[in-house]
Amino acid sequence: MALPTPFTIAEGADSSDISKEDANALADIRLQTEGQAYADESGRCRFYAKLTYRDRGVYDSSTTIINHHYYFEDVSVSYYADAACTIPYDASGITTVNVNKYDRRVYYQYGSPTGIVDESNTQSTFPGSSGTGDLLFNNILYKEESSPKTDPSIIVSTLIVTFTLLPGDDYIIVN
Incomplete structure (x- = not known):
């Protein structure tokens, strides 16, 4: 059973000249790519x-x-x-x-x-x-x-x- 592994994206780390929604979408992409890699490296399973x-x-x-x-x-x-x-x-x-x-x-x-x-x-x-x-x-x-x-x-x-x-x-x- 996997334990939660917190991954934080600093506020303002992703920005967009298009819209706030676009900046949020960029942050979501970062979360999916970097977050999973971080969990694989730092996470624990019980x-x-x-x-x-x-x-x-x-x-x-x-x-x-x-x-x-x-x-x-x-x-x-x-x-x-x-x-x-x-x-x-x-x-x-x-x-x-x-x-x-x-x-x-x-x-x-x-x-x-x-x-x-x-x-x-x-x-x-x-x-x-x-x-x-x-x-x-x-x-x-x-x-x-x-x-x-x-x-x-x-x-x-x-x-x-x-x-x-x-x-x-x-x-x-x-x-």
Whole structure:
């Protein structure tokens, strides 16, 4: 989607000995010829950006008292020319991609939440693109679950990590 690119013709830049309408027509011709060239050189287009995920697997481990399950994924951003995300867009040369990573860990005892919750937000800025998408996080933990083996009084937790694309100058966010 093209963004407006202002092009100004200074007042009085075009004049005519014939009439004001003729001077306006000359200005319109200048606008069509020089304005388009200026827009081609100086203008920007916005495209659509969407986060995509690819599961990388589960890692299980345990201690004598707790079972752990760790889930990993790749988080990428893909660029499109259309809002339906059907036409890939080469976004080479964009400035940055902005992402928020939200972590939420809930603690449990006896199978119920303890009321203790840890939360954090981390905003990251990634350098410009070199094509139709970029890998932002490689094999990153997005979910962690733990459960007691036998003793329900042991405090365990569940971690959920979510990623959100933040606004940028060059792209429109698509969910």
